[in-house]
Amino acid sequence: MRFVDEAIINIRAGKGGNGCVSFRREKFIPKGGPDGGDGGDGGNVFVRGSSKLLSLYDFRLKRNYAAEGGHSGGGSQMFGRKGKDLILDLPVGTLLYAIREDGVEELVADLSEPDEEILLCRGGRGGHGNEFFKSATMRTPRFAQPGEEGEAIKVRLELKILADAGLLGLPNAGKSTFISKVSAARPKIANYAFTTLTPNLGVMINEYDTDQRMVIADIPGLIEGAHEGQGLGHRFLKHVERTRFLVHILSIEDVDLEDPWSGFDLINEELIKFDEVLGDRLQLQVINKMDLADAEIVEHLKEKAAEDGRTVYFMSALNDVGVEEVVEEMWKLRDSLDMSAPVNTARTWELEDEDEDEEDFSDVEVVWVTEE
Structure with missing residues (x-):
């Protein structure tokens, strides 16, 4: 069995789908209101501990992983489908270090239990369609919001339990x-x-x-x-x-x-x-x-x-x-021995708890379109 205890991979969550610019057009309704649907959210990326895996060898062969992007919205208030989540199975005992642009590494996950799932990258939010922006003062918005990019991270995998x-x-x-x-x-x-x-x-x-x-x-x-x-x-x-x-x-x-x-x-x-x-x-x-x-x-x-x-x-x-x-x-x-217990060591790894930022919808990026 080929054993590899370290690997560096690139992970990207799915991009959010674009919102749709659409207007209701039916017989006897020549100028219906906006009905463009929102785009779907991009897929998230999870990592999961697996007791069936023993090595990180596969992650030396394939280094880039991306979740599915969200689908764009459609007319008639049709919302785009959410992108499928990507779950990466890793051997139990794998440590994941995020590599920043300056080369500094930060521990972001420790898979110490079988079937334990940790959210690593959150998918981008789907853009709003033009129906979202209609108001009493804006009857015919001719723009929609593009989907946001998903989170991306470069990760070094290190197998702690061999x-x-x-x-x-x-x-x-x-x-x-x-x-x-x-x-x-x-x-x-x-x-x-x-x-x-x-x-x-x-x-x-x-x-x-x-x-x-x-x-x-x-x-x-x-x-x-x-x-x-x-x-x-x-x-x-x-x-x-x-x-x-x-x-x-x-x-x-x-x-x-x-x-x-x-x-x-x-x-x-x-x-x-x-x-x-x-x-x-x-x-x-x-x-x-x-x-x-x-x-x-x-x-x-x-x-x-x-x-x-x-x-x-x-x-x-x-x-x-x-x-x-x-x-x-x-x-x-x-x-x-208790096989589910983590391997003890004096050289400890510590996780830093960070408060998640609340979503801010105040800054809306829009794309303008011309009327046909």
Whole structure:
């Protein structure tokens, strides 16, 4: 699955329909009064959270979105039809930032709930037909009002919630091999560091209940100094921030027998330095590639984990040894979490409440026409 966590799109609401200049013309009524109808309002643009979407990839392919414009009014006091609203479905957890002309970004929406709809751009108001302007002093108005332009906005989309589980660890720990074993994801796998440079998503289906699914993100490997941007650390840590719990995988090749958990501690320290809340995020600690070590070393590490009161799982993702136990524990951890709760982070986003301006109809733009 191709994963994209950011995209910039242009959104425009529908233009209001023009009002109509028309006069009643029937047999024996040669000079009827004005009967031009109003134009319809332009369609609004809404954004809606969808739990079925996992990536913003489609919004990289198509960048311009516009709602339908309102239809123009007609004679015999016929009003134009309102333009159809446009609803953009986005993954739950998407943040929308309006980009102003000066380049400053402002948060305008946070889709944290499924099926949550937020009005992003309001459609233009339809123009009044000439019948609207008739009065005792103006019997035959020969003008009508054009429709107003709909609101337009340039938006940067940022996906805050990436997956249920994030595979975390040092480079070349075997994370991509693990996700390829438990899902249909087929990431690039090779025996060198930073094989994975962008997150790979895999969907794991519960074998007992096919309606239960878990989204897993294979996050590129982190190194010491990641919180300072080393090794593209900021980009990778941002992905970690968007997972509900972590599966921390450490290759047995990186285990120091004198201090076997230093590899786990190194990455956890980077998490805390980047976002202190990440230090409290639930995680499973797994040592991978146990097939590369002697059985005595593996047994020693298991005894050491028991002595230290540390729950550590051992597996060989390549040979499918111990993978089932890790997967079972992942399901238990997922079921223990509130999946509708937003992902907590110390780096908060705040929305600013702005009072909506009341509509002002005092300034009416008109178009004059000549009498035929």
